[in-house]
Amino acid sequence: MGEPEAHERGRDRAEAGTDKAPDTERRPGPWRRGLVLAVCALLLGLLLLLHDHLTDRAGLGSLVETFLPWCGLFVPVLLAAALWRRSASAVVALLLPAFAWVSLFGGLLLDKSEAGGDLTVVTHNVAAENTDPAGTARQLARSGADLLALEELSDEARGTYEKELAQAYPHHTVQGTVGLWSKLPLSDTRPVDVLRGNVGPAAQKRQREHPEQVPVDPPRALRTTVATKKGPLAVYVAHLGSVRVMPRGGFWTQSRDAGATKLAQAVADEQLERVVVLGDLNGTTDDRALSGLTSRLTSAQADAGDGFGFSWPAAFPMARIDQILVRGLDPKSAWVLPETGSDHLPVGARLSW
Known part of the structure; x- marks a missing residue:
């Protein structure tokens, strides 16, 4: 080369x-x-x-x-x-x-539950379209709760719940679509107005244009006094307005937000030292709309639960919108109960003075 x-x-x-x-x-x-x-x-x-x-x-x-x-x-x-x-x-x-x-x-993620407690409470949105209210009532009665709060009671199912729960709970009150069944005497019961803005934008327009045609909605919240061995306890049961995804308006929360504000004001005005709020609040404790309540009350799930305690939807729970909030009481344990046929899961807590 x-x-x-x-x-x-x-x-x-x-x-x-x-x-x-x-x-x-x-x-x-x-x-x-x-x-x-x-x-x-x-x-x-x-x-x-x-x-x-x-x-x-x-x-x-x-x-x-x-x-x-x-x-x-x-x-x-x-x-x-x-x-x-x-x-x-x-x-x-x-x-x-x-x-x-x-x-x-x-x-x-930690299990914060403790043994003991003086009072067991359970709250459940039973769903108006529940096809087996009798079975739901019997299942809830077996929970052993001293106080049982029900939301979304329909006129057709109300009698069934009253009949099935009568033996376990000698005292009860129903105000509109919410009710409280109790093993302890109740007094000073009254509805709480959380209905302002409880309809969508189109319905609100019809209300303004034709107020005489607007039906009176039944109460969606109540307040009562429970007589316990350790003193009176103020109990609120509430079902705040739904949140909706509007095609042009985004995530519509006006109904829920207005109701949360009014419920928070009622709790702020409460004269009794010990208070329990039970119900479907259509919001989590992280939601700013409930800050008026969460700033005054303690979440039983956050203080004494095990896990996130998601309660909705029942088929695949993704959010904790059913709440047990307390003031002047110490949550000892909190849990989620099995499915009942509703689109929500019942939630319970054990409380101590």
């Missing part, structure tokens, strides 16, 4: 080597890979930490806060993507949402 040819081949190999070198140099390192994943992780962490600053326009804040615990599922998803991309920056960024989620909800 001649010298010119050898020189040409050497030059070709050198050029080939220099062609590969830039590809290697252009390949980003682990701290520069997956920057989009890192940004997503940081945004998730900020959402968890600053959710109360999120706008509530079109009910966005309430919607996010209702399902806030489920945001934790994005952490392992993002982590898997970060490991696949071999992105060190994304892995480090995920520490923020992981820390935020554990700070907010980690305590709920």
Whole structure:
């Protein structure tokens, strides 16, 4: 082989080597890979930490806060993507949402229940369309609750519940669509007005235009005094307005929000030291709409439960919207009861003076 040819081949190999070198140099390192994943992780962490600053326009804040615990599922998803991309920056960024989620909800994963207690309470939205109210009533009676609050009682099913629960609960009161069955005497019972704004925008327009055609809605909340061996106890049973997804209006919460404000005011005005609020509040304790209640009352599930205690929907519970809130009492344990045929699960708690 001649010298010119050898020189040409050497030059070709050198050029080939220099062609590969830039590809290697252009390949980003682990701290520069997956920057989009890192940004997503940081945004998730900020959402968890600053959710109360999120706008509530079109009910966005309430919607996010209702399902806030489920945001934790994005952490392992993002982590898997970060490991696949071999992105060190994304892995480090995920520490923020992981820390935020554990700070907010980690305590709920622990079993905080204790033995003892003076009073067992259960609340259940029995569902107006429940096809087996008798079976539901018998199942609830077997819970052994001293106080049993029922919401969404229909006129057709009311007699069935009264008949099936009469033996276990000698005292009861029904105000509109809510009722309280008790093993202890009741007194000073009255309805609580939580109905303002309890209809959608279209119905509100009809109310303004034709008020004479608007039917009077039955009460959806009550207040009564329970005579216990350790003194009087004020009990509120409530079913706040529903939340709805409107095609153009977003997450509509006006009914629920207005009712929560009025219920919170009633509790604030309550003269008795010990108070229990039972019912379907159509909101979680993380939801800002219930802050008027949660700032004055303690959640039995948060203080003495085991897990999140999701109660709705019964087929696949995703949120705790059925609440037991107390003042002047110490929750000892809290739990979710088995399905009854309603679209909600019953929830119970054991309370102590």
